[in-house]
Amino acid sequence: MSSPLNLSGWRHVYSGKVRDLYRPVDLSTGSGTGAAGGTQIPEDRMLVVASDRVSAFDHVLSPGIRGKGELLTTLSLWWFDRLAGGDGGRRIPNHLVADHTLGADDEPHSLIPDEVSGRAMVVRSLDMLPIECVVRGYLTGSGWAEYRESGTVCGIPLPGGLEDGDRLPEPLYTPAFKAPMGEHDENISYERTVELVGEDAAAALRDRSLEIYARAATTAEAHGLILADTKFEFGTDADGTLTLADEVLTSDSSRYWDAAAWAGGETPKARMASFDKQIVRDWLVAHWDKHGTPPDLPAEIIERTADRYRELLERLTGGSH
Structure with missing residues (x-):
C-alpha cells in the first residue's frame, strides 16, 4: 500500500483498502502547516481521499487503477446530491460539508489540497x-x-x-x-x-x-x-x-x-x-486460489476495469470523464 501524502493543513490518521482519512493539523501545537490563507480548519472536519487502489476478496491488489479515485469521488458526489433532494425525493442527510472557507484575507480558500483535487471530500466527523x-x-x-x-x-x-x-x-x-x-x-x-x-x-x-x-x-x-x-x-x-x-x-x-x-x-x-470490479474478481478467480499474496493485475484487466468505471459515470451523469 502506498504511503500517505503530506497534505498542508491535514494529518493522516487512517488508511482503508481504498480511502485515506486525514484530520486537521492542530496549529496550537506548532506542528504542521495550516490551510490555504492561514485559516485553521474546524476540528470536526475530516478529509476523505479516494486512492487508485483496488481491492477484492479482502486484499488490496497491485497495481492500482489510474484515475479510479477521481471517478469514485465524482460518482459519490453526484449521488450525494441526488439523495439530498436532487432527484425530487426527500433529503437524506449526508456527511459532506463545504470544501472551502474564508481565509485571513477574507477570500475563499479551498480546504482540499491541490495534490488530491478531484478525489477528495471534506466531511463532518461522525460516530x-x-x-x-x-x-x-x-x-x-x-x-x-x-x-x-x-x-x-x-x-x-x-x-x-x-x-x-x-x-x-x-x-x-x-x-x-x-x-x-x-x-x-x-x-x-x-x-x-x-x-x-x-x-x-x-x-x-x-x-x-x-x-x-x-x-x-x-x-x-x-x-x-x-x-x-x-x-x-x-x-x-x-x-x-x-x-x-x-x-x-x-x-x-x-x-x-x-x-x-x-x-x-x-x-x-x-x-x-x-x-x-467484477472484471477484476473474475480474473482473480481464474488465476488465484485465494491463498497467499494475490498476483499482479495485468494491464489489460486494469484498462478494461477503468473503462467500465468511466462508462458508468458517463451513463449516469451524462458527462464525459
Missing part, C-alpha cells in the same frame, strides 16, 4: 455505526452460492427455481458487521444488529438503506442500468441524526449491470455485463 448495510435486489455473488446450497441468502429463505442473476421478489436487507482491515466482514442477522446498535437504530438503518436502494435503482433504470446490489455506511452526528457517510453507490460499493444485456443474455455472464 460511525459498525454495520455495513447491504441491500440485494438481484441474486448473484455470494448470495447465489448460498442459495444453491440452502435456498437462502444470508439465512433468508427464497422461492425455489431462481437462477444466477435473477431479480429477487423484493430487495433484501442483509447487514454485516464491519471487520478490521484484512479480515472478512461477518454477515449477521437483523436480530444481531439490534443487539449491536439497539432496536431504533437497527430499524432506521434497515429502512433508510432500502429507501436509498429503491431511489437509486429507479435512477439507474432510467439510464439503462440495473443496480443489482450495493452497501451503505452510516454514522450519527452530534445531534444523533442518522447520516449517510463514506462513499455511496460507486463502482466499488455496488454491482451495476447493463439492462439490455440482462434482458437479452442467455447465460449468467452475458446477462451480468457489469460496470464494477
